[in-house]
Amino acid sequence: MHRHLFKALFLVTVTMAYTLPALRGQVDEATRQLAHDIFKQLVEINTTDSVGSTTVAAEAMAKRLRDAGFPAGDVVVLGPNPRKDNMVARLHGTGAHPPVLLIGHLDVVEARRSDWTTDPFQFIEKDGYFYGRGTQDMKSDDAIWVTEFIRLKREGYIPDRDLILALTADEEGGKFNGVDWLVHNQRNLIDAEFVLNSDGGGVDTDDGKPVIVSMDASEKLYADYQLTVTNPGGHSSLPVPDNAIYHLAGALVRLESYEFPVELNDVTRAYFERMASVESGQEAADMRAVVKSPPDQAAVARLSQDPLQNATLRTTCVATRLDAGLANNALPETARAIVNCRILPGHTREEIRQDLIGIFADPKVEVRYVDDSGRVLDSAPDAQALPPVKLRPDVMTALEKVAGEMWPGTPVVPTMATGASDGVYTNAAGMPTFGISGVAIDMDDIRAHGRDERLRVESFYQGVDFYYRYLKALTSGN
Numbered sequence: 001m002h003r004h005l006f007k008a009l010f011l012v013t014v015t016m017a018y019t020l021p022a023l024r025g026q027v028d029e030a031t032r033q034l035a036h037d038i039f040k041q042l043v044e045i046n047t048t049d050s051v052g053s054t055t056v057a058a059e060a061m062a063k064r065l066r067d068a069g070f071p072a073g074d075v076v077v078l079g080p081n082p083r084k085d086n087m088v089a090r091l092h093g094t095g096a097h098p099p100v101l102l103i104g105h106l107d108v109v110e111a112r113r114s115d116w117t118t119d120p121f122q123f124i125e126k127d128g129y130f131y132g133r134g135t136q137d138m139k140s141d142d143a144i145w146v147t148e149f150i151r152l153k154r155e156g157y158i159p160d161r162d163l164i165l166a167l168t169a170d171e172e173g174g175k176f177n178g179v180d181w182l183v184h185n186q187r188n189l190i191d192a193e194f195v196l197n198s199d200g201g202g203v204d205t206d207d208g209k210p211v212i213v214s215m216d217a218s219e220k221l222y223a224d225y226q227l228t229v230t231n232p233g234g235h236s237s238l239p240v241p242d243n244a245i246y247h248l249a250g251a252l253v254r255l256e257s258y259e260f261p262v263e264l265n266d267v268t269r270a271y272f273e274r275m276a277s278v279e280s281g282q283e284a285a286d287m288r289a290v291v292k293s294p295p296d297q298a299a300v301a302r303l304s305q306d307p308l309q310n311a312t313l314r315t316t317c318v319a320t321r322l323d324a325g326l327a328n329n330a331l332p333e334t335a336r337a338i339v340n341c342r343i344l345p346g347h348t349r350e351e352i353r354q355d356l357i358g359i360f361a362d363p364k365v366e367v368r369y370v371d372d373s374g375r376v377l378d379s380a381p382d383a384q385a386l387p388p389v390k391l392r393p394d395v396m397t398a399l400e401k402v403a404g405e406m407w408p409g410t411p412v413v414p415t416m417a418t419g420a421s422d423g424v425y426t427n428a429a430g431m432p433t434f435g436i437s438g439v440a441i442d443m444d445d446i447r448a449h450g451r452d453e454r455l456r457v458e459s460f461y462q463g464v465d466f467y468y469r470y471l472k473a474l475t476s477g478n
């Protein structure tokens with residue numbers, strides 16, 4: 001889950017600005033019980049990479065859908081490994097529009113009983129919270145979707161497009177990423193006009209009060225580069241020119257002072273426009289000035305001092321590892337560094353490799369690409385540069401409508417994730433992906449991947465209320 005990477009940054013400035021109503025929820029008792037039971041069942045099925053199984057969780061969810069009346073042919077469990085199955089279910093619509101795909105990952109990161117106050121694989125309710133691994137990331141959202149599918153089926157609701165739900169393996173790690181596998185092996189099963197990913201977006205609250213409703217509508221591209229300088233070496237008592245370490249250090253210093261050009265897209269422009277209404281003073285003024293064309297340079301400079309705003313404005317590259325020399329008394333024969341880049345949509349990894357070569361401006365520094373499996377390649381992939389995602393009016397209008405009903409006065413803010421989620425696979429496959437969730441998490445209570453992961457009880461039921469309303473607003477043909 002990547003939804004809460006940026007929250008704390010504006011916590012202080014905004015919380016006093018709004019007088020917001022308490023969170024509202026309207027979910028009937030039977031639905032609450034159903035959602036609760038599914039959530040509990042998912043948390044208590046261990047889906048870690050080490051010893052768990054997404055297959056068990058996928059089968060359990062498939063059974064619930066079949067029991068609720070989904071034909072067996074519309075609910076399938078499949079995957080490349082017996083422990084890493086995915087579930088795909090389809091609720092048929094009128095066919096007025098192409099399908100929408102909903103994705104959520106079933107796997108969770110590891111959790112040790114000894115690190116936790118409670119058993120991470122027991123679903124425990126106490127002090128107004130649900131505790132357990134996956135309560136934030138993201139079995140709550142998985143349970144919400146299964147609940148909505150069951151509700152909509154029982155009601156006989158016919159959306160104006162098919163709703164396809166894919167609950168998948170290995171988002172957090174592991175060799176069998178379910179979304180990647182489905183895109184490449186079962187495209188017909190999951191093919192859609194666009195994708196909703198509830199691993200992103202959400203309601204950011206401060207002590208339960210909503211501050212913004214965020215929607216991840218784009219993500220940066222991840223890339224690692226290896227820098228290498230070699231030299232014949234020799235005795236350190238007789239220094240010679242072209243010391244490998246000096247060459248490498250010089251290149252890294254040039255990188256440190258380099259700034260990639262500012263480039264806004266649909267999503268980041270909307271982000272700064274909306275955030276200007278949440279922030280105040282100079283920061284708000286700078287956000288308005290930066291979306292002008294051309295952007296105001298003084299505003300760019302001030303915003304760039306904030307790591308999050310900087311990462312939203314441009315591609316970033318930073319040195320993360322260094323390794324050089326063999327002995328204290330020998331000239332280094334090899335000096336190496338790793339530079340990690342987060343690339344704006346619309347650019348390829350090879351393009352950035354060429355940029356780095358230009359920035360280092362030293363033919364002694366070789367720049368190679370390191371792929372996901374750690375292989376070092378002479379050039380980087382040219383293909384699959386993610387295009388900037390266009391904001392879809394139907395997705396936004398429905399979100400603004402439902403957010404307005406549930407959290408009146410709270411701005412809806414499109415965000416570009418500076419990390420990466422399973423949306424990287426669906427976006428690359430040409431299916432624009434939007435991170436949307438109605439689950440609210442306090443900005444100072446982000447426990448995804450951490451110990452004693454928990455979610456406010458009422459926040460969960462609000463999320464149940466949200467997606468029921470949202471799917472209807474999006475697909476009722478209005």
Ligand SMILES: [Zn+2]
Binds near residue numbers: 002105
């Ligand atoms: Zn996640």
